[in-house]
Amino acid sequence: YIDYPFSITHCNSEPIRVLVTGAAGQIAYSLLFSIAKGDVFGKDQPVILLLLDITPMLPVLDGVVMELQDCALPLLRDIIPTDKEEVAFKDLDAAILVGSMPRKDGMERKDLLKANVAIFKSQGAALEKYAKKTVKVLVVGNPANTNCLIAAKSAPSIPKENFSCLTRLDHNRARSQVAMRCAVPATHVRNVIIWGNHSSTQYPDVHHCLVNMSGSELACFDAVKDDAWLKGDFIATVQQRGAAVIKARKLSSAMSAAKAICDHMRDIWTGTADGEFISMGVYSSGNSYGVPDDLIYSFPVQIKDKTWKIVEGLAINSFSQTKMDATAAELIEERDTAVAFLGV
Secondary structure (H helix, E strand, O other): OOOOOOOHHHHHOOOEEEEEEOOOOHHHHHHHHHHHHOOOOOOOOOEEEEEEOOHHHHHHHHHHHHHHHHOOOOOEEEEEEEOOHHHHOOOOOEEEEOOOOOOOOOOOHHHHHHHHHHHHHHHHHHHHHHOOOOOEEEEOOOOHHHHHHHHHHOOOOOOHHHEEEOOHHHHHHHHHHHHHHHOOOHHHEEOOEEEEOOOOOOEEEOOOOEEEEOOEEEEHHHHHOOHHHHHOHHHHHHHHHHHHHHHHHOOOOOHHHHHHHHHHHHHHHHOOOOOOOEEEEEEOOOOOOOOOOOOEEEEEEEEEOOEEEEOOOOOOOHHHHHHHHHHHHHHHHHHHHHHHHHOO
16 A cells, blocks of 8 residues: 555645746746645646747746756646737637836836837737636736726726736835844735735835734834834835835845745635735725725735635724825826827
């Protein structure tokens, strides 16, 4: 008798189809192993990876495929590298849209938006035409909130609730800053919130955050005991962290971005813990915080049965309200510029 490490269900489980775009890039390089190994969709969930990138990147993508093959992972059933949307988007269960047009030197924000509207309009249309209607779509490529909105608008028969954008990296950054300040592990800090845009106007809010200090949970302001830092340098550090990483590495965040993508998708798939909420950019219509409708705006959410719900009833003081309004104003401006390009 040999006790195999795999259960029978493990062997017979239907594989899910997961797309990663920008698959030859550096975020994907940090991300694909975690997905293929079972860290995101579950230890007994086989996956088929669809890897999309632009034609000039296909030789590099072949190298990534070779490495994934060489990992000899039991859950990885197939790898399909492609530059064709009709191949990449077919029958998807999950789409992680990492690829986008990066900002080049001297490029106006408007030009950046225009280039990305074209990409995400096309990918939204491909989701509409080829993917399952139940597909969960995570947009990572910047400007992530507005790119996500354009993709959602371009896939009208897929529920808006199935689209989200990544602010989990900002959430993890905020959590870690508080943890380091209090000299506790990051897991001892819960319920930080990122409100708004994944940009330097985002508002990292710790008014509802709890810190476990030697066995008892304290409000963040009581644990940190430095209101000036929490209302000043803390917020600026989280807002500017991406730029600080670029300055130091000469490359943008990849390892931490990939980790945040894994956290975000795993929470969608398996739900959030009781009493905990996380941050993600979701469709704003019908929220109770006065955020204008028809935006993808980062809120505190709880997830159950693959469905997110905005956490209601959190008290918002005037300090927070001002910052929430400022990031909403930026998103409205981005949306209006982008939607004008949609018709072009």
